[in-house]
Amino acid sequence: MPSTPPSQLNKDPHNRYFDLGAAREVPDTHAWDGQHELPVVDGGVGAGDDAVPVVDMRDPRAAEAVARASEQWGAFLLEGHGVPTELLARVEAGIAGMFALPTPEKMRAARHDGDLYGYGPPLIASYVSKNMWSEGYTLTPANLHAEFRKIWPDAGQHYRHFSGVMEEFLKEMRSLANRLMELFLVALGLTAEQIAGVEAEHNLTESMTETMHLNWYPKCPDPTRALGLKGHTDSGFFTFVLQSQVPGLHLFRHGPPVDRWVEVPAVPGALIVNIGDLFQILTNGRFRSVYHRVVVNRERERISVAYFLIPPADVKVAPLKEVVGGGKPAYRALTWSESIVVRKEAFANHGADLEFGKGRTALDMLSISSDEDDGAEHHRD
Numbered sequence: 001m002p003s004t005p006p007s008q009l010n011k012d013p014h015n016r017y018f019d020l021g022a023a024r025e026v027p028d029t030h031a032w033d034g035q036h037e038l039p040v041v042d043g044g045v046g047a048g049d050d051a052v053p054v055v056d057m058r059d060p061r062a063a064e065a066v067a068r069a070s071e072q073w074g075a076f077l078l079e080g081h082g083v084p085t086e087l088l089a090r091v092e093a094g095i096a097g098m099f100a101l102p103t104p105e106k107m108r109a110a111r112h113d114g115d116l117y118g119y120g121p122p123l124i125a126s127y128v129s130k131n132m133w134s135e136g137y138t139l140t141p142a143n144l145h146a147e148f149r150k151i152w153p154d155a156g157q158h159y160r161h162f163s164g165v166m167e168e169f170l171k172e173m174r175s176l177a178n179r180l181m182e183l184f185l186v187a188l189g190l191t192a193e194q195i196a197g198v199e200a201e202h203n204l205t206e207s208m209t210e211t212m213h214l215n216w217y218p219k220c221p222d223p224t225r226a227l228g229l230k231g232h233t234d235s236g237f238f239t240f241v242l243q244s245q246v247p248g249l250h251l252f253r254h255g256p257p258v259d260r261w262v263e264v265p266a267v268p269g270a271l272i273v274n275i276g277d278l279f280q281i282l283t284n285g286r287f288r289s290v291y292h293r294v295v296v297n298r299e300r301e302r303i304s305v306a307y308f309l310i311p312p313a314d315v316k317v318a319p320l321k322e323v324v325g326g327g328k329p330a331y332r333a334l335t336w337s338e339s340i341v342v343r344k345e346a347f348a349n350h351g352a353d354l355e356f357g358k359g360r361t362a363l364d365m366l367s368i369s370s371d372e373d374d375g376a377e378h379h380r381d
């Protein structure tokens, strides 16, 4: 193991690679004091107003359920999506096997400064002063094979099996993403003719790009001090999350009665859908991007897959005129690449370690009505 890791990897106070899986305590470099003060409530079916919305794509009224969930939560559990449960189980098993490899083997794919893809902590890790209790692997369909060859240079049986499973998964997920985009447009109230018009003008569905981020959250000796993934919104259009049988994903909800985190239940076979910042812009604020985080636990490691649908990096995204109607666009147009720069600024502005609602988010900074604003604090609900 190299003594000086690539700058993107988890480091201990001596700038050495910090092996989360072997840790006996949470060092100060990984301690998020003050981040565990809000109540955490169960989001299971019996939780009343806190029950995470469920959408079944086979339901003839699915579009209405999508609209409600996207407006009120910015997230929902998706069932009846058509991706075979047994494929999801193979994906999880393959990923768990990959993360269980010895560290030096995973380090062969380590992400270096400036890289978008590879093994290491997520992008936002570089905006905050503390380390998160997770490692991840960012990939695209285009670099899947090249990336996995770094981990398995012999291109042997493990490589072939895992690549095959992930390819099958990506194919299914792309088909699902296209179907969900259409459902979102129906949920916005667009007619078939308007949807055809939007697609002809913007080529939304076909041009979306895919990025996958595999997350590994090792067991943690003191979960109340650590965070698997700091609170954030996803930057793109929308994200599918496959969480293993271990819950850990929390969605932020403003009061009343109180600001709180809602724990997404682990529902076998279901996928979680999170709306991202650029979808909030595209829908002129009607569908909300959801602030979320991940906590870890003492007993079980957790893995998840986040599959991001993002517009081409250099294409401007603006509120759809079909949604704006006779009103005013609520957001300035910008590209995904520009949005990443704004997000970095937003993190820098509010000290990054603050809770949600205490500083200006990237979306606040892009909101047209806030252009002449004096920089006062904003609340999104």
Ligand SMILES: C=C1C[C@]23C[C@@]1(O)CC[C@H]2[C@@]12CCC[C@@](C)(C(=O)O1)[C@H]2[C@@H]3C(=O)O
Pocket (backbone or CB within 6 Å): 116, 122, 123, 124, 125, 138, 211, 213, 232, 233, 234, 235, 236, 306, 308, 310
């Ligand atoms: C396409 C992407 C979305 C992402 C940034 C990235 O380039 C690759 C990693 C993604 C991820 C995963 C964890 C949370 C997140 C906020 C991060 O830091 O890296 C997301 C990014 C995002 O949604 O912007």
Ligand SMILES: O=C(O)CCC(=O)C(=O)O
Pocket (backbone or CB within 6 Å): 213, 215, 229, 234, 241, 243, 248, 249, 292, 294, 303, 304, 305, 306
């Ligand atoms: O692990 C999870 O459940 C969510 C991961 C996530 O939010 C992300 O990768 O953006």
Ligand SMILES: [Fe+2]
Pocket (backbone or CB within 6 Å): 232, 233, 234, 292, 306
């Ligand atoms: Fe996320």
